[in-house]
Every structure is written in C-alpha cells, then in structure tokens.
Amino acid sequence: MTELNRREFLCYLLKGVSFLGVNALVGGCQPGTDLYPKSIPSSKEKLGTPEPTLTPNLTPNSVEPGAAAAPTSTRVSSPTPTVRPPDLVVTRHGSPQRLVKKAIKALGGMGQFVRPGDDVIIKPNICVSYHSYEYAATTNPWVVATLVELALGYDARRVRVMDNPFGGTAQQAYLRSGIQKEVERVGGEMEVMAPYKYVNATIPGGKVLKQCQIYQDVLQADVLINVPLVKHHGLAKMTLGMKNMLGVISNRPAMHQNLGQKLADLNSRVRSHLVVVDAVRMLMNHGPSGGNLSDVKKADTLIAARDIVAADSYAATLFGLKPNNLDFVRAGSALGLGRSDLDNLKIEELDVS
C-alpha cells in the first residue's frame, strides 16, 4: 500500500460521494413507497390453499375473502369458494390468546393474510407510556403477542410491532404496556419509529386530506395488522381501528378538525389487511390515556375482520352506539372503505370459554 496524498484522498472521496448520490437519485425514482392497492404478484397467488404451518390446528379453510364488496386489500383470491367466510368474527369469554386464535381461525386462518417471507407490521395502540395494560390505555399484550406468534407460524420474514406514543418515549411505553416483553418472548421485534422514515405520501382517494407524512415501512409492509383497543375519546367518541392509524403519521394534532373525514382519507391510503379490535378491557371514560381502574370495563371480547369499517362498526355497539354515530365510520363507508350495515354482514359470534 502506498500512502495517499491529499489530492488522491479527495478524489476517492468525491467518487464515493457521487456513487452514493447517483444511488440516491436512482433510489428516489423507484416507486418504492407505494402500498396503494396494487395487483398481487402472481407468484403469491396460489396462497389460497393452506401452507405447511407450524400451528396445524389453524389450518385455514379454503374460502373466498372479502366476500361481498369490501374493497379492503384482498390479497388472496382462491379460485372456487366453497363456504362464504364470515365478514366479521366476534369471540367472547376466553383468555386473550384463545380469543385471538379462535377469531383468526374463524376468518380462515393467518395463512389468509401472511405468506412465507412477508414483512409483517402489527400496529397496536400504545398511545402513552403512563400506565400498564390493566388501565386499558394500551392494547392487551397477549393479543398482540398471539398475532405475532401466528404470523411467525406462517413463516413471515419479520414481524415488527410499533406505535408512536404521544405521551412519553416509545421505549418507555413499550416496556410499561407489557407489550415488549410478550412480543419479544414469541420472537417479534419492537421497532421505535424513527423520525427519518416518514415520507410525504399523496392520498389520491382523499377528500380533505390530500397528502400526509406517513411512515415508510408501514406503507411498504406486505401485511399490516391493525390492533386497536376499544377506548373512549372526547372528539371521535371512540378510538378504534381507523383512528389507530393516526399512529403512523407524523403530524397528529393537525388531524383534529374534520377528524372523521380525515381518518377515512388516511385509511384509504394506509390499508389494514387485518383488523383485530381488542375489547378484553375497554376504557369507558377519560380516554385515550385513562389512568383510573374505575373507568375500565372488562369485556373479554375480540373482533376480527378484514373490513376496517365493519370492525369499527361492530365495536361501536360495545359502547351502546350505532355505527353511524361515529363520524369516521360514516365517512369510511361513504368513501367505500368498507361496510357499516351490520345487519347485512355475515357475523360469526363464538363463545370460546
């Protein structure tokens, strides 16, 4: 090795930087950040049939997803439907793990959503770092962990769990909610949402919200599982699946005028492939951060659906509300994100005790 003089060193430096610069340019031109419902690559289409799995009791039914009309991102199109699967599953009276497993099984199994090698993101509600899960400010840890376990059972490449708390640091919130412990126990990753990963995304279907800073990894994930819990909220009345998506954007306070429509717009861009509403414990008042056990009601209920509007609509009834009492449900069904006419949906209610 000869020694570099200053000129040679600068030359190499320049070459290196321009190489990176060209890459950045090329990278910038790639349609990298598009999760907008696109046609499913054919290589993955055979997946309607059950995959070999580590959890044999979860053999998926051969079913047609999405049934009636829901324009949710139906990733699976099996050729001939035998039984119409339920649009929505409600499980009651069991441990959180059992509630999840039975509900997902009734929907056709996790194989309907996760294919081998998929990058799966699970978005629970971890809105503050103030309280443990008993206070029902954050999603039940075992509900989240069971979903991680199921996704890993279908050979997902990685399963990440993330949220961006508005109160307290993410690390603290992950710890105190108990979610980190349970998720890491079953092999999932907790990701602290990094400030540099937000990209400016346009929302072509949006009526009010036309663009927004959205978390890039969420936009690019193969599967997005939305796991809200049922909580009171001063403005939206309840915070559920559609509102849970506020955790993947960077400027939340600005969303609060005309919230219902903006939530529908946001959800037209960030589509949840599976919505699991945790009502093991519900926060009946002083939401979303809570802090009083007297505001918590144990319901031991779980709702699972592909259709986010349907899931939120059913969850509204847990608060004694009609789906149309919720602005975001009205806006969501008007925008064609899903259905709120519970009477016409095929709902499977299971007692799993």
Next chain:
Amino acid sequence: MSAEGRWKRISGSQFPWVTARQVIQVITFISFLALFAALVRSSAGGEISRDWLLNLPFFLDPLVGLTNLMAGKKVLAGTSLALVTVFLTVMFGRVWCGWLCPLGSLLDWIPLRNQGQGNPPISDSWRRIKVFLLIGILCLALLSNLTLLILDPLTLLSRILAAVVWPALEQIFTGLATVLYPVDFLRPAISRLDGLVRNFVLRSTSVDYRFSLLYAGLFLGVIGLNAAAPRFWCRYLCPLGGFLGIISKGAVFKCRVGENCTNCGLCESGCPTGAISGYRSGGCEHSECIMCMECLRFCQGRAVKFPREISFSGWAEYDPDRRQVLAAAGLSILGWGLFKSSEASRRSHPYLIRPPGAQNPEFLSRCTRCGNCTAVCPSGAIQPSLGESGWEGLWSPILIPRLGYCDYSCNACGQVCPVQAIDEMTLESKRQQVIGKAYLDRSRCIAWADEQDCIVCEEMCPIPEKAIKLREVELKDSSGEVFVVQQPHVQRELCIGCGICEYQCPVSGEAAIRVFSPDGAVPV
C-alpha cells in the same frame, strides 16, 4: 521555517510520563462523553433511580462541592469525592487541569497557535482574572448565590454537550438518515446503525433548544481564545484552575529547573500555560504549572526535574494583592445586590416553570447549572434559562412547554441532579407535583374563537380525571342553523402544569393554552 529544527521536540516515547498523560487525557475525555451519553439515554426506559456514577465528574469537582457547602448549607455525601481531587493537587499540583479536565484536554487538542510564534502578547497580569473570578464565586456562594458557577469548566462543557452538541448530532444523524434511507440497499445498514446510535448515544426523538447558536458561539469563543495563547482559558480565566493553582503552591511534587539549565528558552515556548522559564527564580510558577510535563520533551540539557519537596512558593508578581482581593470581593457583592434588585426577584416571571422538585425557594442556591437535567429530559422540555429567572438564575433549568412537555411517566431530572437541587422523587409523588398552571386563551382557541371541534388539549391531558374538561355547547351559525361544539375548560385544581396541552396545541405560533408559573404552588 528557518526555526524548524529548533522547535523539534524529542519524541514522546522517550518520556513515559508524557505518554501516560496523553493516554489518560484521552481516557478521561472519552469517559466524560460516555457518561454523558449514558445520562442522556438513562431516561429512555422510564422511571429511574439515582446512579452516582452519572454524577461522578461533578462529584470530583471541588468548586462544585465547596460552593454547595457554602451556599446550600448542606453536606452532600457525593461531593466529598472532591477531596480526592484536592489530595491529588496537594501531592502533584494541577494534575486535574493537565491530565483529567475534559475541557483542558479539548483545548490541548485544538492548538490555534503555532509553537514557533513565541510568547503570547498578553500581559501576565491577566492571570489574576481567574483568581478574581474565584473570589467572586466564593463570595457569592456565601450569599447563597451560584450564578458565576456557569464558569466552572465541567458545568460549562456539560451544558454545551446538552444544549448544543447532542441536539446537533441528533439533527445531523436524522438528516443523513433521511437522505440515505430511500436508497434501497443502504436501508438495512441505516436501520441497524440507527438502532445502535439511538440505543446508546442519542435520544429516540429530536429535541430543540432555544438560543443554541448563542451557546455554541460562547463555547467557540472559549476555544477561539486559544489563538491568543495556548490554553488561554486555563491560564487566565478558569476559576477552578485558580482554586487548584493556589493549592498547588504547596504541592509535594513540583517542577524545578536545575543548575545545568542553559537558558535556551525551549521549555518556555513549549509550555502550554507559560509557567516555566529558565530565567525565573526556581524556574517554574507552580500555581500555573499543570504538570503536563511537556517541558521534559523540550529540555535538551535535561535540566527540568520534578523532585519531591515540601515547600510553599510565594506570591507571584501577577497574583492579586490584598487591595485587589478586597476590591474583587466588594465588586462581587455589589453585583449580587444588582442581581437582587432586578425585577425578576420582585415578582416571578409569568413563564418561569421549574422542573418538578425544583419548586423549593432554595433551588437557585443549590443549582450548579451543570445541565444534567437538560440532558436527561426525554422530551427536551428542560431548557437553559436566559432571562426568565433574572440574572441570578442565568442558565438554570426551566421548562419551555412549547418545545417539550414534562412526561407523566418520567422522574429523571431529580434523579440525575448531582447536588439535589431538584428533589429526588418517586414517580408517584412526581405525578402530584404542581409545576405550573394552564390557562386557556379563548381568543386563539380553535373551539372558542373559530367554533370548531379540536379537543387536542383534553385528549393529551395525562391526569386520570382530566384537568381539561369539555363542555358541549349549541351555537348558531350566520344562517341561524344550530351546531354543536365541544369547548375546553381547564380545571385548575387538577392541573399540574405538565404542559403537554401547550406542546400539542395545533394553533400555530404561540399556543392557545399556556402554562404559567404556579406562584408558589405546593404539592396537591
């Protein structure tokens, strides 16, 4: 450079003491940064308890320990570690300055002046400034005022790390990552690096500090003075150096120039503090010598020795005389009176919000302005005060809720305060501590002024019963149609002043809800 040969020093490897000093300087500097990074990261996991190691640098600083004894009238166990430093000084002179002080090392590594430029064009009488500053600090400490402690080298450096260096590193790292993350093949590497950096060095979120450019400028000024003389700060200004210098006059091991000195002058031009001279009687001014032993490398005749001797070197010609000492003491007391008569002491500033646990009236007589609370605050709420608490409280910590909020699940600031100026609190008691009170500005609030739903402040309020309540009101628009708006009201008796409402208020510019000084509020 005709003099090139003349300035050639003898290689360091022949001088194990010089090499040892250089190694120890690097180790202490890196340890200081590592402890600072550990401090910044310590709040990430939530509720923390006291870790004396994080306070070690300040415990070793005798100026911090002594002034707290004088001003706070309280003995802190940890600050007795400063006796180690005093003992080292009694034995070896200003080894703290030459071997350990991170600011001194930094100034060593940024020489802005060539070795061959000869003696700095500054009168030796400037050296007494540091003694004047020391006298000022001690006099004010007797009067329970610690304002001038902002000139302590350790607090100076750690404040700069907290309010300038770390935030800037965060911005640079985030900026680079934002630019490079869209490049596909770099993505895993960036994610991994980000995980490492944010787990061990930086906060998980970016924080911003007011006036950080001003602080950066002051610090660059301290470094820039090196252009006038090597280690300008240590020679002329550093009050800790002045304190240790007085002790050093009686140190056991001292620099001496022996009989075989040829008066070649090489040691004089190589000495970073200008302490040594072949012409000076005894050869070296011991209150100025930082025991760096550079002179060994220059002394061709090997006349410089560091023998053991019990002696006390007398006053140098530039040491202040009795009259000057009395004048410095008098001036500092006069200055204290002026501080006191500023308007801030009559009525507290409306936005003077102290960290939780700093509500006691003696707070300012304990705070060393070290910036630990600023560094640890996970949301960047704690910021240095410039005017809010008067001259007296310059650089003491205050909360600026628009830039960060007091996290309902964090008690870190009280746990990392080296001198317990901020009370140690359990999370439970911190959640009860009133640090301010929120007031709503109805002329700016979206719900009141624009009659639209917003409720962000209510949503954010961490108090379990909500210190902000919503009331539904029916209003008529211009065409007479009735509509419903939820308007926020602050329940003052429940509010603890955490400021998350002000932080998150979506109104641009000044928030429509602001936290004001609690005016002597006591725990609920």
